[in-house]
Amino acid sequence: GNSVTQMEGPVTLSEEAFLTINCTYTATGYPSLFWYVQYPGEGLQLLLKATKADDKGSNKGFEATYRKETTSFHLEKGSVQVSDSAVYFCAQTVMNTGFQKLVFGTGTRLLVSP
Amino acid sequence: DAGVTQSPTHLIKTRGQQVTLRCSPKSGHDTVSWYQQALGQGPQFIFQYYEEEERQRGNFPDRFSGHQFPNYSSELNVNALLLGDSALYLCASSLSPGTEQYFGPGTRLTVT
Numbered sequence: 001g002n003s004v005t006q007m008e009g010p011v012t013l014s015e016e017a018f019l020t021i022n023c024t025y026t027a028t029g030y031p032s033l034f035w036y037v038q039y040p041g042e043g044l045q046l047l048l049k050a051t052k053a054d055d056k057g058s059n060k061g062f063e064a065t066y067r068k069e070t071t072s073f074h075l076e077k078g079s080v081q082v083s084d085s086a087v088y089f090c091a092q093t094v095m096n097t098g099f100q101k102l103v104f105g106t107g108t109r110l111l112v113s114p
Numbered sequence: 115d116a117g118v119t120q121s122p123t124h125l126i127k128t129r130g131q132q133v134t135l136r137c138s139p140k141s142g143h144d145t146v147s148w149y150q151q152a153l154g155q156g157p158q159f160i161f162q163y164y165e166e167e168e169r170q171r172g173n174f175p176d177r178f179s180g181h182q183f184p185n186y187s188s189e190l191n192v193n194a195l196l197l198g199d200s201a202l203y204l205c206a207s208s209l210s211p212g213t214e215q216y217f218g219p220g221t222r223l224t225v226t
Contacts, residue, residue: 097170
């Protein structure tokens, strides 16, 4: 089946530290991969995406590379800020007769202290 | 350009009651999907509507039903509420069935 596995949180970092949140997936076929961010009390915002192997998605200093050989899509940022504190979800698309749904990981909470 | 909107923002219901949640898609979008996000979990796909029909469904019981109107807005109905139905319900719309989904802010349902 199709699933997404994320590293458990919380991830606690000091401001300006390097961030990595691991994400691996299992899939039949070649899904698109996404990172979503959820701030407290809010819905999901798309952070970045990649639609095929070796693509790199990037946004607001965050990056992730679609690695088919390791079935991974790890999220990285070189220097985190307090405002990056949120829950991050890795997701993949699953297509079924032309209709697409998203399968999410369980989320990783990031806490950044000043 | 208004994004995806959902109403109400919060809702408290009692076990056994029925609830209706509403979603207006982003302008120009014709496909609506619903997800349930339990506390501390990732969103789980409930179902997707296109051309006023349910097109695919996740692993949810028949107590969960939906509707899509000619203006593409959608409702999610849950009957015979259980405590376990307490969650954030997210609506997502897309330009067409196989394209990127944009999420609304969600409706937080609490069942007591």
